[in-house]
Amino acid sequence: MGELLKLLAVFFQIGLFSFGGGYAIIPFIHEMVVQTYAWVSQRVFTDIITISQMTPGPLAVNTSTFVGLQIAGIPGAIFATFGCVVSGVGISILLYRFFQRFNQSRYVFEALNGLKSASAGLIISASATILLLTFLGTSAIREAAYADWIAIGVFAGSLLVLKKWKLNPILLMVLTGTLGAIIY
Known part of the structure; x- marks a missing residue:
């Protein structure tokens, strides 16, 4: 308690x-x-x-x-x-x-x-x-x-994808989460 x-x-x-x-x-x-x-x-x-x-x-x-x-x-x-x-x-x-x-x-x-x-x-x-x-x-x-240069790369790539191609943020979270599960 x-x-x-x-x-x-x-x-x-x-x-x-x-x-x-x-x-x-x-x-x-x-x-x-x-x-x-x-x-x-x-x-x-x-x-x-x-x-x-x-x-x-x-x-x-x-x-x-x-x-x-x-x-x-x-x-x-x-x-x-x-x-x-x-x-x-x-x-x-x-x-x-x-x-x-x-x-x-x-x-x-x-x-x-x-x-x-x-x-x-x-x-x-x-x-x-x-x-x-x-x-x-x-x-x-x-x-x-x-x-963690891999995390920095994923971060920079995510920013680029969001700004240049306007990818749906939820889809981007799913993709980067999957990538993180594979890498780490």
């Missing part, structure tokens, strides 16, 4: 600070799940993020479900998902009431502009983390000598 409560508390905290959406929270989830609690390895975390992006629903919620499942099975998935969702619901209700009251305030408008900028920075950080985890197997840039 102690592990379930820890999952609930950690993902409640993640849900509480999920400003900017799922991509902006990836570095925080990574810090908590991989570095602080060592629940999953870097490689497993990358796989969880990949699966979370391909499944329907918010990234943070999908990630919490998959991590909870890895740690404590179905009860872990339930506790982690509930922790992630309940804090967001509470914040949404409070923000709705706040914006209904102060929707014409210039100060609120300017504060939101500041939050947009911070969210953009967090999304860029998340993108860098995902790229480093994918290509280097770690989030440390100093490991560049150990890059």
Whole structure:
């Protein structure tokens, strides 16, 4: 029961600070799940993020479900998902009431502009983390000598195919997933 409560508390905290959406929270989830609690390895975390992006629903919620499942099975998935969702619901209700009251305030408008900028920075950080985890197997840039050149080639090829021939993204995911299963 102690592990379930820890999952609930950690993902409640993640849900509480999920400003900017799922991509902006990836570095925080990574810090908590991989570095602080060592629940999953870097490689497993990358796989969880990949699966979370391909499944329907918010990234943070999908990630919490998959991590909870890895740690404590179905009860872990339930506790982690509930922790992630309940804090967001509470914040949404409070923000709705706040914006209904102060929707014409210039100060609120300017504060939101500041939050947009911070969210953009967090999304860029998340993108860098995902790229480093994918290509280097770690989030440390100093490991560049150990890059996965096959993954970089598949990434570059996918970008080329998407931009030049406008291939359906779902078909591209199936093809690159098959290629990855064959290569790795």
